[in-house]
Each structure stands twice: as C-alpha cells, then as structure tokens.
Amino acid sequence: MSRLVVVSNRVPVPDKGGIAPAGGLAVALKVALEEHGGLWMGWSGKSSGEHEPQTLAQLHQGNITYALTDLTDTDVEEYYQGFANRVLWPICHYRLDLAEYGRKEMAGYFRVNRFFAHRLAPLVKPDDVIWVHDYHLIPLAAELREMGLKNRIGFFLHIPWPPADVLFTMPVHEEIMRGLSHYDVVGFQTDHDLENFAGCLRREGIGDELGGGRYSAYGRVFKGDAYAIGIETAAFAEFAKKASTNKTVKRTRESIGNRSLIIGVDRLDYSKGITQRIDAFERFILDNPAQHGHVTYLQITPKSRSEVPEYESMQRMVAEQAGRVNGALGAVDWVPIRYINRSIGRHILAGLYRLGKVGLVTPLRDGMNLVAKEYVAAQDPDDPGVLLLSRFAGAARKLNGALLVNPYDIEGTANAMARALSMPLEERKQRWKTMMDHLLEHDVTRWCQDFLDDLTGRPNQPGEHSNGGQAAYSAKTGIEASD
Structure with a gap:
C-alpha cells in the first residue's frame, strides 16, 4: 500500500520516549502508519489566541510524522465547542433538544476544515491514501477535492449516524451529506448506522444505493459499509x-x-x-x-x-x-x-x-x-x-x-x-x-485492516484474519498461548 495519511481532530503524540498514549485506536493506527510509513495530522489542542498559526509543528518518530496545528480562540469556540459539539454531537445522538445551531458556528466549522485542508495539502504525495476520522472533519475531503487532490480518501464515523427525520432538523444537513459524498469509502460502526445513512440519501432524492455496498450522490460514486471498531483484545x-x-x-x-x-x-x-x-x-x-x-x-x-x-x-x-x-x-x-x-x-x-x-x-x-x-x-x-x-x-x-x-x-x-x-x-x-x-477475532487491528483493504481496493487474502487475537490469547484458558 502507498503511504498512509491519517487526519483526526486530536493526535495521540508520542512522549519523549516515543510512547504514544494508550488506547486501541491509537495503537492500531500507529501500527498501520509504521507499516506503510505515514503522516498523522490534527489539532494540537492549543490556542494561538487571535492570530492564525502560520506553521505546522512536526515530530518525527521512525517513519511516522506527526503534524499538529494550533487553532485560534475563535476557531475553538466556533468549530469545536460550537458546531461540532453543540450541533453535530447532539443530533447524531438523537438529542434535538440540545442542538443549538448558529450560522456563525456553522461557518467556523467549514472554515476550520478548509484551514486543515490548506495545511495538509502541501504534505500529501500523489499516491498517498488519506483516512479521515470522525464528525469534526466531515467536509475535509470536499475541501481537498476543491484543491485538486485526487487521492483515495476514506472517512470513518466513530459516533452514531441518525435517521433522516433527525438529521434533517439540522439546517445544513445537505452540506454535510454532500461532504460525505466526496470520500471514496464512508465507514460506520454498525449496520443500523449504514441503513440510516442510506435512508438519508433516498429520502430527498439526494442519492441512490447501487448495490454491492456502492452509493451515488452529487455526481459521485463511493462505497459505504459498517466496520465495527474493536480493541486490542x-x-x-x-x-x-x-x-x-x-x-x-x-x-x-x-x-x-x-x-x-x-x-x-x-x-x-x-x-x-x-x-x-x-x-x-x-x-x-x-x-x-x-x-x-x-x-x-x-x-x-x-x-x-x-x-x-x-x-x-x-x-x-x-x-x-x-x-x-x-x-x-x-x-x-x-x-x-x-x-x-x-x-x-x-x-x-x-x-x-x-x-x-x-x-x-x-x-x-x-x-x-x-x-x-x-x-x-x-x-x-x-x-x-x-x-x-x-x-x-x-x-x-x-x-x-x-x-x-x-x-x-x-x-x-x-x-x-x-x-x-x-x-x-x-x-x-x-x-x-x-x-x-x-x-x-474482530480486534482493532482487524478493523483497521478491513477498512484500509476497502479503501485501497486490496481484497482480503483467504485466511488472512482467521487467527485474530487467538495466536496471542486463548479464550478458554485466559493465558498466552506461548505459556
């Protein structure tokens, strides 16, 4: 596979000893990045005040580059605290009563995604595979496409996807749906989330289900599927x-x-x-x-x-x-x-x-x-x-x-x-x-590999995942097999 580029709101940066924060997702993505060589970009969690940061802070660990950017106070308020966590989060969790939509926050959300795209694009090589994570960054692929990038880009949503009657209460639901159509693979946690997404496409004639896990919307054809994330069992x-x-x-x-x-x-x-x-x-x-x-x-x-x-x-x-x-x-x-x-x-x-x-x-x-x-x-x-x-x-x-x-x-x-x-x-x-x-069998490494196989078009090899975690652990005995 080509080099892997991962983009997420926050990045689990390794400490001075090269150890990344614990957690199954961080472990799996770090392994995938190490295998293919890669870049992991996201927000540093810090604010630059009211001045837009001009550079990315980069940390190199082996063949992985961690690239972090600060955000302005306004960006944090509108993009993160505002639209992401006071509109998208409650709506995706079916809490319409807690969604507080504001045009300013919506504009900030799209502005920061555009900012991320402009920071990321110069680092992307023509054959890189890009994997974007979670609701904070739904419009990112559209921004990258607008800049001329033709790379394979995948998106995985870690939170639920609501049915049409819930999603469509959001005034900018069509822009969100359009943003997802610019990915080559859109992944959800469960078949129910995938069904809800397909229902949103059909509901207002936004798109069609073509069969074989393929969907069309806004003039693009892409794959949609459920990939249940696991842990390092x-x-x-x-x-x-x-x-x-x-x-x-x-x-x-x-x-x-x-x-x-x-x-x-x-x-x-x-x-x-x-x-x-x-x-x-x-x-x-x-x-x-x-x-x-x-x-x-x-x-x-x-x-x-x-x-x-x-x-x-x-x-x-x-x-x-x-x-x-x-x-x-x-x-x-x-x-x-x-x-x-x-x-x-x-x-x-x-x-x-x-x-x-x-x-x-x-x-x-x-x-x-x-x-x-x-x-x-x-x-x-x-x-x-x-x-x-x-x-x-x-x-x-x-x-x-x-x-x-x-x-x-x-x-x-x-x-x-x-x-x-x-x-x-x-x-x-x-x-x-x-x-x-x-x-x-369905641990976090399997989840990661299944998604990347679909994103790169690489078919699973027969028996490739047959062992899962069994090689290291027996569910019957609760001890390592090597013991």
Missing part, C-alpha cells in the same frame, strides 16, 4: 490479569471485601445515561433489601468538555444524584455508590474491570462503546462477570452474550442487575466465551 486481557498486583486495584479489592462490585466507566456526557443508571441502581437496592450492604456500585466518570454549559450542568447533576442515593440508602459502614469524577489510568481500569461482577454499560445512544469490550476482555475466564449492555450501544449488535437492557426502563434495568448478580457460573462462562471469541 489479547493485549488488554493480559493487561487486566497482571493488573491484579497493582496497589490501587489491591486496595480497592480489600475495601470492597465480600461485597459484589458493579462497575461503570464513562466519560461525563449526557449520551451515557448515567443519571438513569443511578436511578436503576437505587431501584435495584430498594427492590432487593437482601442486597443492602452487600453490593457496591463504582462509577468512574472523568470530566468532559467542561467549557460547554450542558456538561458543567450535568457534572453537578450526577454528583448531587449520587450523594442523594448515598444519603438515603447508605449506612455507617456502607456507601452504596462510589463516584469518581476524574481520570484513572488504563492499567488500573483493567484491574477494576476484572473485579466487577457486573459491567454496567447503559448509554442512551453510542456509536460502539469500547468500555463494553474492555470489560469482557478483562474478565477472569474461570469466574467472569456479566456485561449489562444498552441495546442502543453499537456494541450490542455483536456482543450476543450480554444482558441487553433499555436504559430508559429503570425497573427493567434494575431487574437485569439482580439477574446478573444471581447468574450461575456456567451461564456466565458460556456468555463470556461467546463474546470473547468474537472480540479476539
């Missing part, structure tokens, strides 16, 4: 096993004692269903008095986009709700909910997942939700916990061993908690193995 499983010796994990296990642990890990966001989840836990305790004092719910929720008013308000709401439940149900020697409002290292999270008898992943809407997959991968094969998963998370399309719940149904979710905690060991092991086998 085998590595994370080993990570979790080793984390049992971590001091924080050991102290947590000791403090829980004989109680059952229910664990939830979410970025603070209104799409995650955290308030509904706390209500369901309260209902579970009230309906099951025998569990009083015998179960602990740990909710880890790092702050998110606190500069956006809706998120600041939600932070107060969740903290107050957890405090109310603890005050009403707690005892001198028992705090029902442990609420942590800060980031925790991934190596510690892996160990905490393994302690959890129930993994509570109940978003109101989610593109995929990798916490669900990490929870499964972290489990002890001899005594696995139960994944309680929202049917509105993309992960629910493939994780058939989970207990699926409607997060809006408080009583139903509470009943599912009770069922999960009382589930027999053999059923837990069977459910876990079904999910783990799937995650080993």
